[in-house]
Amino acid sequence: MDKTKKMIAEVFSNIADGIENGTFKKRFKIGLTIYGSEHGINEMIKAAQLSRSKYGDFDIVLIGPKVDCDFEIVEVSNSEEGHRKMISLLEEKKIDGCVTQHFDFPIGISTIGRLVAPGSGKNMIISTTTGTMSTNRVDSMVKNCIGGIAVAKSIGIDNPTVGILNIDGARGAQRALKELQNRGYEINFAQSLRKNGEVLMRGNDILAGTPDIMVCDSLTGNLLIKIFAAYTTGGNYETQGYGYGPGIGENYDKLINIVSRASGAALICEGLKYCAMCAEGKVLHRAKSEFEKAKCAGLEEILIKEKPSDVEQVKMPAKEIVTYAIPGIDILELDNACNVLWRKDIYCESGMGCTGPVILVQSEKGEKAIEILKRAGYK
Known part of the structure; x- marks a missing residue:
């Protein structure tokens, strides 16, 4: 009995010392719902066993049917009930997190x-x-x-x-x-x-x-x-x-x-x-x-x-041959960006380059088009 008391006293003393010097670490409890796997319940139990043997620095609580293992088990009858139980265990702080x-x-x-x-x-x-x-x-x-x-x-x-x-x-x-x-x-x-x-x-x-x-x-x-x-x-x-x-x-x-x-x-x-x-x-x-x-x-x-706005209908300038590609415009913004150039009487077309969407303009108008798009916030 004296030996037992001494061991208990030493444990509490170590805990107190750990709290005082900051070395004491809480052991977290992580739940694992074991219904629902395509590979069966035994695969889930195997996962828990692997994690405990590999790490061992946190506790695992199984949420599922009663099975023959040495983990704490919270019994439920199916996956849906498992999720309900998982939520209640988290809300009651009985587990610190859960994998499902x-x-x-x-x-x-x-x-x-x-x-x-x-x-x-x-x-x-x-x-x-x-x-x-x-x-x-x-x-x-x-x-x-x-x-x-x-x-x-x-x-x-x-x-x-x-x-x-x-x-x-x-x-x-x-x-x-x-x-x-x-x-x-x-x-x-x-x-x-x-x-x-x-x-x-x-x-x-x-x-x-x-x-x-x-x-x-x-x-x-x-x-x-x-x-x-x-x-x-x-x-x-x-x-x-x-x-x-x-x-x-x-x-x-x-x-x-x-x-x-x-x-x-x-x-x-x-x-x-x-x-x-x-x-x-x-x-x-x-x-x-x-x-x-x-x-x-x-x-x-x-x-x-950044919220998308309705595409404004702008009259398209006269068609030109366009070979100058301007990259860096998101595909979701191409129509609005084209309208910005059309409004400035620069004909352009949208396209898709090897690295993503592009706007195509006449070569001589490339630098001017880039400057307009920059001012409009597209570059």
Whole structure:
């Protein structure tokens, strides 16, 4: 008995010392819903076992049927009940985060995934992979960037580099983010590894993992995560990366990380660790803070300027031979940009070059057209 008392006293003494000197770390509890996988419940249990043996610095709570294992289990009878129980456990603070599949987030929330770039082995954040920050494309991509920065900082990347994938809306997002940066919101833009070295990223940059955060829309991000997770297996079994990541929004208060129903044990193992890192890094608090800083820098005002307007009908000047290509105009803005030139009596046509959309004008009018577009805010 005396020996037991001594051991208990030593444990409490160590805890007290850890709290006093700052070395004591809370053990976070991460839930895992085990219904819903295309590979069965045993694959989910295997994922939990892998994560515990590989990391062991957080606890895992299974949400599903009663199974023969040594994990804490919260019993539910199906996937839908599992999601309801997951929400209640999060609200009651009985778990700090949860990994699940096929969860519907409200508008304003999108998930921040992580993949392993095959060209370098580097981890790269994909912002975003499912859900949507906004129903407006440019709005959504700008907010995806802010959410990605919050997640990166929460997992220990203090000054993450940001690249914008060269997709529809990228130019508008770049313009808005540059203005946000100029107004005081800190963004560390990456440079493409391609010869032009601009902020807009190519497919090569995904393979190489050029930026810490790759900003895109959720459908493109969803496709990227799926391809990079399963490209070695043929598609029906995901093995690589960390999944679709935590749902992030300006005021979202539940840490829910998503994996696919096709995800295998090795990926879910890393998804559990990713969730635990986000919990330890207070990712939801970080997100709120980052959005507040962006709003103080004029986020809402900037986004209003980027809202698409109705295309004004302007009389087209007389047709000319056009061979001078002006790149750098987003495809969603081509019609408005053409109208700007037509209004100045410069004939132009929209086109698509090998690097994206272009406006074509007569060679002699190229420099004048560029200057007009610059004044109108398109360059």
